[in-house]
Amino acid sequence: MTKEEIINIIKEKAKKDFNETTNLIAEGIVDSIDFIYIINRLEEVSQKEIDFLDIDPNNALSIKGLLEIINGLE
Amino acid sequence: MDWNELYEKELFRADNCYLKCDSYCCNNFFGKYYNFLDKDSVVLPLIDEEYEIYKKRGGIENIKEKKYELNIGEKKFTFFLLYCKEKGLCKPHTNRPFICRTYPFLPKVNEFGEIVGFNYASLFDIFFNKENHNCPLVEDKKIYNEWKQNLPKFSPKMIFALMLLDALIEELKKLDLNFSESIKQSVNKLELILLSGKIYKKIDVIEIYEKVKKVYGEFL
Numbered sequence: 001m002t003k004e005e006i007i008n009i010i011k012e013k014a015k016k017d018f019n020e021t022t023n024l025i026a027e028g029i030v031d032s033i034d035f036i037y038i039i040n041r042l043e044e045v046s047q048k049e050i051d052f053l054d055i056d057p058n059n060a061l062s063i064k065g066l067l068e069i070i071n072g073l074e
Numbered sequence: 075m076d077w078n079e080l081y082e083k084e085l086f087r088a089d090n091c092y093l094k095c096d097s098y099c100c101n102n103f104f105g106k107y108y109n110f111l112d113k114d115s116v117v118l119p120l121i122d123e124e125y126e127i128y129k130k131r132g133g134i135e136n137i138k139e140k141k142y143e144l145n146i147g148e149k150k151f152t153f154f155l156l157y158c159k160e161k162g163l164c165k166p167h168t169n170r171p172f173i174c175r176t177y178p179f180l181p182k183v184n185e186f187g188e189i190v191g192f193n194y195a196s197l198f199d200i201f202f203n204k205e206n207h208n209c210p211l212v213e214d215k216k217i218y219n220e221w222k223q224n225l226p227k228f229s230p231k232m233i234f235a236l237m238l239l240d241a242l243i244e245e246l247k248k249l250d251l252n253f254s255e256s257i258k259q260s261v262n263k264l265e266l267i268l269l270s271g272k273i274y275k276k277i278d279v280i281e282i283y284e285k286v287k288k289v290y291g292e293f294l
Contacts, residue, residue, distance in 0.1 A: 025109060025110055026109075032110045032111060032112075032269055035110060035269065036269050036270060036271065039266075039269075039270055040270075050270075052263050052266040052267050052270065052272075053249060053250055053251070053263060053267075055263075056259075057109060057259065057262030057263050057265070057266055058109070058262065060109075060266060061109060
């Protein structure tokens with residue numbers, strides 16, 4: 001999955017501008033409900049399932065981290 | 075089930091227990107670790123029949139609330155979440171919901187409504203035991219006995235809700251989360267697990283519904 005694909009999914013819900021390292025929740029780019037949508041879309045597009053027990057949860061907060069999570073999945 | 079009667083009494087008396095724990099139950103103790111959930115709110119679930127009485131009695135001041143519906147086959151199970159930031163100073167205190175009154179214990183029931191045990195009443199508490207639980211009441215046998223004795227006869231819908239919660243707690247307990255080793259990591263993983271909704275898919279809600287329906291008939 002590419003960075004651009006992740007950015008496009010987040011843009012569907014983003015309330016403000018953001019960059020690769022922006023903390024999406026703390027900076028108010030998306031709320032927790034939008035976040036569920038984003039995770040579901042990421043899994044759908046990548047056709048991979050995220051096991052939250054196996055990841056560093058802090059990585060889920062930014063594009064850079066989400067890219068690492070998705071591309072690190074089998 | 076007489077919700078008014080329940081709101082008129084205390085399930086147990088624990089005078090000034092907040093002095094021993096800095097009001098652990100009414101503060102979002104784990105909020106400081108949150109990445110995703112509201113850091114300041116304690117989330118209080120109410121089924122629709124309790125919510126109706128809670129509202130009729132005037133509710134609690136300054137509480138935000140949201141309605142949710144869970145599909146049970148073709149039926150809907152309606153519940154509400156209250157987001158409480160009152161930190162133990164809720165007004166009027168006599169209108170606080172069942173979940174606040176029953177804390178730190180949550181009744182564990184079978185489909186007949188018989189009490190078969192208890193869970194800890196917060197999803198963040200279930201990873202602790204009575205030795206490291208932050209609420210001093212969990213070790214108090216007298217409080218436990220008083221609580222058990224004063225529990226009401228639950229309605230079919232409440233039995234269903236308690237059985238659903240028990241199933242959720244059992245699934246959560248299976249997860250490899252170690253709060254004593256890395257509390258922030260565990261809290262953040264649990265947030266993601268709860269928010270993503272994946273854990274709920276592991277629960278056979280229809281099976282639980284059918285069990286209760288077999289005893290009481292249609293109740294949703």
